[in-house]
Amino acid sequence: MFKILEKREMADNTVCHFKIEAPLIAKKAQPGQFVMLRPNETGERIPLTMAGTDPAQGTIDIIFQVVGKTTALLRTFQKGDAILDIIGPLGRPTHLEKLGTVICVGGGTGIAVLYPITRGLQETGNHVISIIGARTKDLLIMEDYMKNVSDELLITTDDGSYGRHGFVTDALKDLLDERKDVKLVVGIGPVPMMKFVCKTTQPYGVKTLVSLNAIMVDATGMCGACRVTVGGKTQFCCVDGPEFDGHQVDFDELIKRQAAYLKEERQSYEHFQKEHGQ
């Protein structure tokens, strides 16, 4: 059992932050790694990338958006409640090295995943320019966090309610036109966003890393649910990833595989909402 020490709602109550007691995972986890989490006995195992860890306090941070039954159920958990199973740290950590100028692009809750990687890249001595975006101002998360670990921070909103009016990819394109010294782009967010980040960077030949959240079951390489095609080869997101060279990823296949259980997910969520009078 893993106790929730703090709970915080963000982004107009659509996103939830838990600080969870998990000393061994906190001690071992590195930027880019994720945990599997099963809320209760009848629950599903879902992967969530850690937004942070505190080895001294023995805690890990997870930030999630309510998108279905499992995340909706998690959101009903309060401070002091416990999550039944947390498994981790899983996946390969981000390879952090000093490259020069790097751009970190985050969208939606992907910003939470991006944050520890951004911090790691800055601590390694890179000049970090971050671009974060959301549909509208109220849905933008972790602006202060990202500001603290970036040398420059750009903000975009789809509706123009905050920062630059447009998509993160618009700001990214302008930056790539302006600066010829960009060595790496890290793009993390919804799959379509990552696809377009990669499309944007490809003509510039800038290496682009993405963090994929494929559907997983065991997340130790045992089941192959998280198969992704990278450079024409099948890779397992859980053990070979979650980060991959975005220019090699078959995003269209990933989008289809992510949708494999839409019908069941809807059924499950409706069942839950009825039970909880929502």
Add this chain to the structure above:
Amino acid sequence: MTEQKKKEKKEKIPRQPMPEQDPKKRSKNFDEVPYGYTPELAQKEARRCLQCKKPKCIEGCPVGVKIPEFVNLIAEGDFIGAAKKLKEDNSLPAVCGRVCPQESQCESLCVLGKKDDPVAVGRLERFAADYERAQGVVELPQLPSPTGKKVAVVGSGPAGLTLAGDLVKFGHQVTIFEALHKPGGVLVYGIPEFRLPKAIVEAEVDYLQRLGVEIKYNYVIGKILTVDELFEMGYDACFLGVGAGLPVFMNIPGENLCGIYSANEYLTRSNLMKAYLFPEYDTPIARGKNVVVIGGGNVAMDSARTALRLGADNVHIVYRRSKTELPARAEEAHHAEEEGVQFKFLTAPIRYIGNEDGWVVGMECIQMELGEPDDSGRRRPVPIEGSNFTLDVDQVVVAIGTGANPIITSTIPNLELNKWGYIVADPETGKTSREGVYAGGDIVTGSATVILAMGAGRNSSQAIQQYLTGKG
């Protein structure tokens, strides 16, 4: 005269069948297929045993169960005594009575089998273990005083459970580190409820915990802790019984379409995550109407029978060799066939066809013929040119075996692996190239059986005992 004497000595009783659920009914539910012997049937079957002076059957048992002794106790009506006798050598009799391939082990050596059917050792084992469990009081043996030695066991499958049970009875402190959230390994994620009810695995694990075995869940060794760190924490020896755990795909076009599962994923969803009870349980699973399972082993049979129970109209097993080469136990293939699973022998898939949503809708196959024997001694299947045909499918399960999962082996420096990534270990002791590290089960042998993994656990427990007491 002599004839008559013999008759008096031993009345001729035929091998007693085990009552089971009707195939039509059972193919729609997840309840266990056989009901097990009644006490009367068990005693009748047990009386068939000749009580050989030099019993051959024991030689066929990887853990050396004293078969004639426990069978005799059943014949005498001492069912609890029989269960205790079994547990002297086998920590998981209720499991083994169900999933061991007795027909190629103990029963294949039974003297009765030469002219008649062998004694149904497996059914009797199952009966005794079930009888004891149903009584609700499983007595614990006397344990020696603690030795102060600590052993770490990685994986709670059949190898790890057997070894843990042995070592705790020697007085050592045993901790099992399990990556998943439930104990049992393949017994829980792999073998379906209708073949091995999970309550039985839980009862056997509960017995080990009452003996003092500690189990830690959600520990992926190699990630949260390394084996070297386990030694730093004060463990004196370590056993790796992590299973094979890497699904093998065929690498043919379209294999990543939705609806195509590895058997590991399909069975894990259904068994461990209880997706067959969706939406009561949250994990979903595809419920295809036209399901194809690729492969001919027990895992393929389990997958096909699961698909039937999840509501498929047609389930085909596609196997590239002929019926003679089918690696599944005859009983499993027979059960599958009875329930309505159809077999397409000498057939192999060559590509999958998908729709615009990325779901599989078809499978192109090619007919095979058997050529010269290959390395395994079986005749190699060879494609027949131009024999291609297409099957309509909406779900596929790939059950063609597993490989070695590197998650733990890659984090143990100087651990010798073979070219396929399996751990090199002494077959007699499980000793690896690293001092104090032993290994057994599928991570050493590649995909094998529950009982062979248990045998490996037994061998390593003896070797670790010698190592810990300075005699190794």
